[in-house]
Amino acid sequence: MATTLQSASEADGARAFAELIRVEDVHKYYELGETRVHALRGVTVSIAPGEFVAIMGASGSGKSTFMNLLGCLDRASSGRYLLQGTDVSQLDKKALASIRNRKLGFVFQGFNLLSRTTALENVELPTLYAQLNKEERLQRAREALRIVGLADRMDHFPSQLSGGQQQRVAIARALVNRPSILLADEPTGNLDSRTSVEIMDVFQELNQSGLTIVLVTHEPDISRFAKRTLLFRDGKIRRDEPVTGRPRAFEVLRALPKMED
C-alpha cells in the first residue's frame, strides 16, 4: 500500500516534469441571459516541454476559448489547469498577470503593437512589468529583436514596418521575458503566404532551440509546420495526432517564387 502511494506520487512528479501543460476535464460556459453557452465541454490534454502544437478547428469550435485559458487570460468554469505542476485555475487575477508576464508569451493575429512606439520599446513592454532594471530591460529587448532578425529595425515605428516585420516584433515581445511557452493565435492570419512561411520558419527555429509553442490556426498549410495537431469541434478535442512528413519552412521558402519587388 505504502509503496503504491509512493510510486503514485513519484509518477505525479515525473509527469509534472514531463508535462509543461496539463489540462484535466476543463469546461467553460458563458451565461448569456437565460441561456448557457458551452464553449468547452471537457477538454483533457497534456503538452510536454519542447512540443510544437497546432490547434485547428472551425470558428465556434472552442479553440480560441481554449487558447485564452492556456494564456491565463480567462479561467475555466470547472476542471484543472496545471502549468509546470502548479494549479493555475485557482489563482487570483494578480497572480495570473504575473504568470502571463513571466511564463507566457503571446503572439496575436493583428500583431497588437503599440503604434507610435518604436520596435524596441514595444519589445521592452513586458519587461516594464517584471521588476528589471533599465539596462537589463534594454539588453533583453535588443537580444529578442536580434533573435527574430530585426536588429537593424529597432528604432522603426510599426507603421514603418511590413506585416511580417511587425509580427516578428510581436514575437520578440513574446520572447523578451524568456517564457516557457509561446502562445500564438492565428499569427499568420493577416499575412500573405510567403510571409506566413517566414513566420513559421521563425517558430520552427525557436522550437528547435527548445521553446514550447502552441499555435491556433485554421489553415492546414500552416498547421503542418507543427509537430502535433489538435482538432477542436463543439468544445471538445476530436483528433490529436502527430504531424507526419513535416516540412522545414526554410526549404519551403526556397521553393517559393520570390515576390517581384
Place this chain on the structure above:
Amino acid sequence: MELLSILRIAWRALSRNKLRSGLTMLGVIIGVGAVIAMVGVGQGASQAVQQQISAMGSNVVFVASGTVNRGGLRLGWGQTKTLIYDDMRAIVRECPAVKAAAPGGQTTAQLVFGNDNWFTNVQGTEPQYFDIRDWGLAEGVPFTQADVDSAANLAVIGKTVRQNLFGAADAVGQTIRVKDLPFRVVGVLRPKGQSAHMGQDQDDVIFVPITTLQKKLTGDTWLRFIVVSAVSRQASYAAQQEIAALLRDRHRIRPGQDDDFLVRNLADIAQLADQSSRVMTLLLASIASVSLIVGGIGIMNIMLVSVTERTREIGIRMAVGATEEDVQRQFLIEAIVLSLMGGAAGILFGVGSSLLITRLLGWAVLISPLAIAVAALFSAAVGVFFGYYPARKAARLDPIEALRFE
C-alpha cells in the same frame, strides 16, 4: 513598474494629443489661476485696509462729543457741548491705560495766500496729536506747547492744501490768511491719503493750536473730539472702558441714561474691516474654486475618452503581464500629470494676472506662498479625484474583450 517609466508613458500619451491635453489643462489653468488671483485680490484688499487703519495711528481711541436729544429732535454726533478741555486732562490723569491725549476742535474756512485761495478744514489741537496719530512732518516743525499756551497764529498744513496754495513754491515760513487772520506756516504734513472707510482726503486740512482755534476762529469753549493713544494695542480696549466710565462720571450721567459722547476704538474698526475682507476673500476663492472643479470634470471627461480609445493598448498591457493596479496607476498618474501641469501653468497665470490687476487697476494684490501651495495641492487632488474613476474603469477591463476591441 517604476514611477519613472509610468511618468514617461503618461508624458507620451499626453503629448500624443497636444491640443486635447492643452485644452483639458486649460480648465485647471483657469481654475488655479483664478483661485490665486482672487485670493490675492482679497488679501491685498485686506492688507490695504489694515495699512490704512494703522495709518490712522496705533492704539488710537477716538472720543467724540455726542448727540443731543432736544424735545425729540435728535442731532448728529459732535453736537453736545459737554466735552471740554478738562475732560481731556482728566483722561490723561486718571485712566491708567491711556498714554497720551490731544484735544480737537474743528471749523471750516477759506484760506488765502497771494492770489490763491482754498476752502478747507481747520482743526485745532496740541502738538502731541501728531505723535498719537503717527503723522510726521515732511517739511518744517510742528507748533509747540508754548505756542498753544500763547495761542500763536501758526499752522501745520496738509499736503493737499500745500499743493493748492503754494504749488511748487516753499510753504514753510509763508503767511496765509485764515478768516482774515494771518497765520505763519511752520510745517507741512506727510501725505496720508484717503481714509479707509469714508474715502475722504485726509491731507485736505490745516492744524492750528487749539487755543488759537477756540479764541480767534470759532469762539467755542468745548471740544469736538479727543484723540487718545493707549499704552498698547491690547490696552486700547481697557482705555475705551476707562474713558467711558470716567466721562459718564464727570458728565454726571445716571445709570440707564445715554452717553453724551462717543468712544471708538480703532482696533474695533480694524477688526471689522478685517472680517469683511476675509469674508470677501473666502467668497472670491470659493467662486474661483468652482472653475477648478469644472476643470477637474474636464480631466475626467478626457480621461474617459482616453480609456476608451486605448482599450486595445490596455488589453495588450494586460496580456503581457500588467496587473489591474499597474493599469490603474498608469491612468491615475496620467490624470495627475495633466492636472499638475495645469496647476503649474495656472500658478504662472494667476501670478501674472495678479500683477496685471495691480498694474491696470491699481489694486493691491497680495500673492501669498500659502495660496500657491494650496492651489498646487488642490490641483493634484483634482487629478486624483477626477482621475480615479476613469483609471478604475481601465483597470476593470477584461483583457480578452480589450484585445478584441476595434
